[in-house]
Amino acid sequence: MKITALAGGIGGGRFLRGLLRAVPDAEVTVIGNTADDIKLHGLHVSPDLDTVMYTLGGGVHEDQGWGRAEETFSVAEELAAYGAHPQWFTLGDRDIATHLVRTQMLAAGYPLSAVTEALCDRWLRHLPGRGVRLLPMTDDRVETHVVITEDGQSRAVHFQEWWVRIHAKVPADRIVLTGIESATAAPGVLEAIAAADVILLPPSNPVVSIGPILAVAGVRDAVASSGAPVVGLSPIIGTAPVRGMADAVLTTAGVDVTPVGVAGMFSDLLDGWLVHESDAASVAPVEALGIRCRAVPLLMHDVDATAAMAREALDLAEGVRGGQRNET
Template sequence: MRITALAGGIGGSRFLRGLLRAIPDAEVTVVGNTADDITLHGLHVSPDLDTVMYTLGDGVEESQGWGRRGDTSAVADELAAYGAEPRWFTLGDRDIATHLLRTRMLTAGYPLSAVTEALCDRWRPGVRLLPMTDDRVETHVVVAGDGDGQERAIHFQEWWVRLHAKVPARRIVLVGIEQAKPAPGVLDAVAAADVIVLPPSNPVVSIGPILSVPGVRDAVTVAGAPVVGLSPIIGGAPVRGMADAALTAIGVPTSAAGVAELFADLLDGWLVDSTDADAVPAVEAAGIRCRAAPLLMTDVDAAAAMARAALDLAEEVRAR
């Protein structure tokens, strides 16, 4: 079975790990979000791609869901001793090796997709991992200025990591998105899929940018395969992260039904958590088959059960 998933970082990775546990022989292509990418200390960091790679390659620091297992911070401590900015994003030592390789290959002229493939040669994540685009796209968040009344746009990571998404986002801007082209293989993977999955990733800043790459949303919409998604919102709050702040910025209610509506044009099926079963009728009224199931990824088995539920829903849609 060919499954194509559009995935962000932690939530997407944990779901994908469950998917591989549930369907070991599935042929999975992951289209990863790269709009969170950021240049730090001259290094090209791709947080979401790395989280997928480390998680599926059994190298992730489980306690935080990102970064390398057991990583140290000798480089970061030394950069701090130099007074190097920014200080609000700490890169682990092992993680830096990944960024050094990526940056070196990008500087040498390789596209990010080729770099990602080379890095995956080591990690063998069990999926084909594609960046959404080889072009540079950056999510910027427009916030109120400091006292002077002027708005300013900051990199998503600064808003997320430094400001903990506590400063209200007035708008979210995907810098470079109009010029971006889907990376090689992305449209083919969407067109050839038996099932297209939207894991419980951040709908605004993870799945949103992927679908915003010109051509991707259309490809998903016209694809023959069922498109099923899993709500990242449970009981009116994000399972993790600060997805509510991002949803508020684009005027979408923080609810399982609200996110379904955001993707209404392309969703065939939507899974909500058991506690949100009351949202099912509203989602179905929008023409999306909706089922309730436990959506807390407490462990890999729980994630595998979610994957099975999503694929069952896809079958149900297909048989309709």
């Protein structure tokens, strides 16, 4: 079975780990968000790609959900001693090695997709089963900027600054995907969507993780025109994100912070949608959007619980296969 998933960072990585546990023999391709990539201290940092890579490869800081296990911070201490900016984003030493390899390869002319493949050769090559292929959504530079108003002045900050420094406490007036107009899908992305038996949307941030991937030229169309069932998992339980601050960006995007609201963002794509068991009341409104819906446990407490979620998603995909999508 070929599974293609569109993934952000923490939620994406954790879900994918459960997916691999559930179907170790599947051929999984992950299309990762790169719109929160950022240059820090001259290093090209790809937070979402790295979170997926570290999580699947066993190198992630488990409690934190991102960054490296057994991390040290000597470089960051020294950068602070030099007064180097920005100081609101702390890079760990082990993590920096990843960025050094990436930055050097990019400087040598390799596209991000080739760099990601090289980095994943360390982390994902030895996984059991068929393994995972991690593709950046694009090799072009796309950056999510958040327009905020401070002291009556409107200004745009990089998403990471809004998220990490401002903690999303200043409302986002607008979210702008800088560079998205000219970005083309990275090699293999459209092909992986076209070839998929199932397309999954893990419980990632719908606005700043899944949104940018779908905004890359051709990606949304490829998903919409794929013959494969498309199934997503709600990142919202009740009226709040399971983790992170997705509510802040959903509000900016004019989307209800509910499982139904998020499903509505992708109603042109979704065949199935999983909501949390406590959101059973959402099933009917989601199905009214023409999307098959089930209420199941959606808390990724551990890999087993997450594998069960992945099985539910695949089961729902199986249920819609030959169903509504083939009718359209």
